[in-house]
Amino acid sequence: MKPVPRGPNPRSLTPGRIGLYIFLVSAVVFFTLPLWIMLTTSLKTMDEIRSGGIFALPTHLDFSAWKTAWSSACMGSECTGVRFGFWNSVKITVPSVVISVLFGAVNGYALSFWNMRFSKLMFALLMLGAFVPYQVFLYPLVRAMAELSLYNTLPGIIAVHVLFGLPLVTLLFRNYFASVPSELFRAARVDGAGFWRIFGEIMLPMAVPMLVVASIFQFTGIWNDFLLGLVFAGRDNLPMTIQLNNIVNTTTGQRFYNVNMAATILTALVPLAIYFLSGRWFVRGIADGAVKG
Known part of the structure; x- marks a missing residue:
């Protein structure tokens, strides 16, 4: 009895599948990078923002910017935040x-x-x-x-x-x-x-x-x-x-x-x-x- 030929393993890394993975990873990086920059920047002090890299992690977590943005950020002459x-x-x-x-x-x-x-x-x-x-x-x-x-x-x-x-x-x-x-x-x-x-x-x-x-x-x-x-x-x-x-x-x-x-x-x-x-x-x-x- 002749063995039944099997198709390619669906989990094998073919060139097409590798290209698909590269595209998906690139899309994830492209869409999450702005969020990463916003999140890390919001947790830094202004001195750290001026002296550090834009992609660098904050040396310590500082939530004072979040408190200011919510309750006391200025919009012209009014400083009431976004609440x-x-x-x-x-x-x-x-x-x-x-x-x-x-x-x-x-x-x-x-x-x-x-x-x-x-x-x-x-x-x-x-x-x-x-x-x-x-x-x-x-x-x-x-x-x-x-x-x-x-x-x-x-x-x-x-x-x-x-x-x-x-x-x-x-x-x-x-x-x-x-x-x-x-x-x-x-x-x-x-x-x-x-x-x-x-x-x-x-x-x-x-x-x-x-x-x-x-x-x-x-x-x-x-x-x-x-x-x-x-x-x-x-x-x-x-x-x-x-x-x-x-x-x-x-x-x-x-x-x-x-x-x-x-x-x-x-x-x-x-x-x-x-x-x-x-x-x-x-x-x-x-x-x-x-x-x-």
């Missing part, structure tokens, strides 16, 4: 994410299963709005918000984020619900279930992975936003990104690089934590239909 911007970002982001994801889920569900009149036209117009640059809408929105007494208010900036987030969230949920077997919807209709009962008891529980994906997309986009917050939030509701910009660009004497780096990490810490904690759900939601359709 107020953090809570402003929370007050803006959380309701914006909840409202836009809920409305987007309802829109995607309606456009997937309910043959409404002009539904395709409405979806096309909604998607068209997603590709128009923000700058085109700024002046009309400013005038509209001013007429409604919402300009430079917390409800106003929340409404703006909801409006700009609806097209993407609707697209995600529409594609997800389109992958659900239509027989499930028809069976519920035969049993007498209506629009909201089918949505609340059948479709929404099935869409938990997509809820996570849409929430992550919305959360990171709104938390990292600069332009809309600068235009619509108002002085009392400036988000963390704008306060970070004000801290970095404030020049009164010497520039404190350790404080700037600490403030930058503090601003990016919440989105990074969300990605790390919900990565499994994010990948599952993408695989279950985020890019279908």
Whole structure:
């Protein structure tokens, strides 16, 4: 009996596999190097920053820059740190994410299963709005918000984020619900279930992975936003990104690089934590239909 020829060992280091490893390691170094520089610089004193190498480890851990960045870093004449911007970002982001994801889920569900009149036209117009640059809408929105007494208010900036987030969230949920077997919807209709009962008891529980994906997309986009917050939030509701910009660009004497780096990490810490904690759900939601359709 002739032995069955075996293919190459999948664990063997072929030239292609070695090239793949080199590419992956290079990508990891490329994306983690800025974080390494920011982290090590934030833990150094200014004397050590001026005398040492940019990639060198701190001789001893100094968290004073983090304390300054959080509570007493200067933005012009105000020295209050980024803590107020953090809570402003929370007050803006959380309701914006909840409202836009809920409305987007309802829109995607309606456009997937309910043959409404002009539904395709409405979806096309909604998607068209997603590709128009923000700058085109700024002046009309400013005038509209001013007429409604919402300009430079917390409800106003929340409404703006909801409006700009609806097209993407609707697209995600529409594609997800389109992958659900239509027989499930028809069976519920035969049993007498209506629009909201089918949505609340059948479709929404099935869409938990997509809820996570849409929430992550919305959360990171709104938390990292600069332009809309600068235009619509108002002085009392400036988000963390704008306060970070004000801290970095404030020049009164010497520039404190350790404080700037600490403030930058503090601003990016919440989105990074969300990605790390919900990565499994994010990948599952993408695989279950985020890019279908």
